[in-house]
Amino acid sequence: MSDPSRAIADLPLTASLPWLTALQSALEDSIVRDRLAHAVLIQVSPGRGGDWLARWLAARLYCSSSTSPRPCGECLACRRVVSGEQPDLLCLRPIEESKEIRIDQVRELTTQLALTSHAGGRKVVIITPADKLNRAAANALLKTLEEPTRGSLLLLVTGEPSRLPATVQSRCMRLVAPRPTRSALVAWLRTQSGGNTDWNAVLEVLGDEPLLALGAQGGTLEALRHETHRALEAAARGGLDPVETAELWGKEAYAERLACIEAWLLSRLREWASGKAGIAPRAWFEALDEAREARQWADTPINKPLVLERLLWRLGSLESAQRKRSQPASGVNRGP
Ligand SMILES: [Zn+2]
Structure with missing residues (x-):
């Protein structure tokens, strides 16, 4: 890619x-x-x-x-x-x-x-x-x-x-080297390449690696990010088949998908931190840890669909756990 x-x-x-x-x-x-x-x-x-x-x-x-x-x-x-x-x-x-x-x-x-x-x-x-x-x-x-x-x-x-x-x-x-800010990298990338690539989206998928971004196909990554985030929104509502999706994502652009998952979780946690989203942060932080750990092992010969499937099941349980929290206690603990 x-x-x-x-x-x-x-x-x-x-x-x-x-x-x-x-x-x-x-x-x-x-x-x-x-x-x-x-x-x-x-x-x-x-x-x-x-x-x-x-x-x-x-x-x-x-x-x-x-x-x-x-x-x-x-x-x-x-x-x-x-x-x-x-x-x-x-x-x-x-x-x-x-x-x-x-x-x-x-x-x-x-x-x-x-x-x-x-x-x-x-x-x-x-x-x-x-x-x-x-x-x-x-x-x-x-x-x-x-x-x-x-x-x-x-x-x-x-x-x-x-x-x-x-x-x-x-x-x-x-x-x-001092760590450059995202906005500084986006500004530099704009000086290197014409067109209307959304460099912020590309860096979100690839990490803050501007030379990697220059060698990548920006449009493809933007589309991948958009599609993954949409699927994750569906997963969080329980509207995604984790097995089928994991099988598909495990075959191609695995590391990029994991980066998208991490970025998506982070954006939700940022919304929570700024008071815009009412989520149960602990479960989301745990999901973020799992996504980050999966990224660390992305280069190794692990069972990729299995890692993704576990992660997608976890994401699917995030909002339902939240709904349960906001409902009156039933006296039955169904938590994992
Ligand atoms: Zn010379």
Whole structure:
């Protein structure tokens, strides 16, 4: 449904991502003072520009332009960074089927780092998303972090640094970006793309990941959000078949559906907080927890229709539980 790597690759090195400019200045400062660590943990998810920033930094180190201190985006070195043809720039990504970065990839990287660089300069490694390093791979990488190859620079990109072993985190210089507001991201997306996409709706489905949004088909996501929210309204009234719907939603756009469910629950809870909706908040918060937990496991080979079915049954019981609460006590407790 979306291709974040395409959108990231298409974003020029000279682009401006306002929420990353402070980090770029800090990196500039480190380079000028020759204080750049041999390993940097970029705490920005790929979809929010973490990969782009890593490429920008690599290009900053390779760029041959003498007119600007920042990567020009036009010289051969910059163009090679963007196209992935820079021979001294290595990239570790999860293997397609396993969705993990594995130990043999890290071993191969160690071998590559031991070789002389092509241009006699620095070797830069981008590991993204670094939280996909499995345990064995992270342990193998630790050795490289402890005994870095001379002249090498490792850039670990992740929006979820807590998923990395503390030993790996502690050996990296950390770069943390301030969290941009939704409205700031919507404003930026409008400058990047014409048309009348409802970027707020797209970000609601994808999370606040603007580069993911740029690579996605906005109209399709808007329609998906609209359809899911309508189905959830029906579910809450008891007018939806959870089994049939779960079977359908489990087959396609599973993670996006879960995001829609979470956003819908949140919007109802916001209405309750502002006094616009009279709901029994505890049950809704519990449903929200369940939706969030399901999202965390969305990438794993779980039984997706079963997870959705459980969630939809729970949503179906929310308003009926509320109706019971508002009726006079019958003396019979039918609660789950
Ligand atoms: Zn350049």
